[in-house]
Amino acid sequence: MSLLPSFPEVLRQFLKKPATNLFPAKYLPPSITGFLRKAAAGEVQVNPPVETPARFRGKITYDRDACIGCKLCIRVCPANAIEFIPETKTVRIFVTQCIFCSQCNDACPVSCLHMTDEFMIATENRYSEEMIVE
Structure with a gap:
């Protein structure tokens, strides 16, 4: 019986590459930031955003x-x-x-x-x- 049964899993997770991107836009991959630049210049069309529901509690x-x-x-x-x-x-x-x-x-x-x-x-x-x- 191991004193730290979760240690192997913790070690595996520590050495794995993250599966997600960091959120603020400056960390997005170049493929997305390039697309956003083209959208701002009007070169590509962006689907309109989904409307927020009634009584949505945002900022x-x-x-x-x-x-x-x-x-x-x-x-x-x-x-x-x-x-x-x-x-x-x-x-x-x-x-x-x-x-x-x-x-x-x-x-x-x-x-x-x-x-x-x-x-x-x-x-x-x-x-x-x-x-x-x-």
Whole structure:
């Protein structure tokens, strides 16, 4: 009986080449990036994207002018993805921490938070401008 029965499998997986590509476009294979360049130049036609379903919960948007600073969104957020900024009485939402449950939208009395249909939001820097909604 081996003390580490999964060790051979771990070693096999460690030495295998990954079966997937890294996500951000700069890591895509040249065949795909070349196709995307041709599509941008209008040389090839791309099928239209599939529409997102009704009530899709994508990246959150925030209307800071409508916000009254009640902090209800912070209280109901199960992922603690929202923080209050006392100086401006507004909130900051960390998209990389958000679980897209939409509880903050439902709790907001002035409807200043909304879920969009944007879903391709992967990035390498979790604190980049696109990943923080203010």
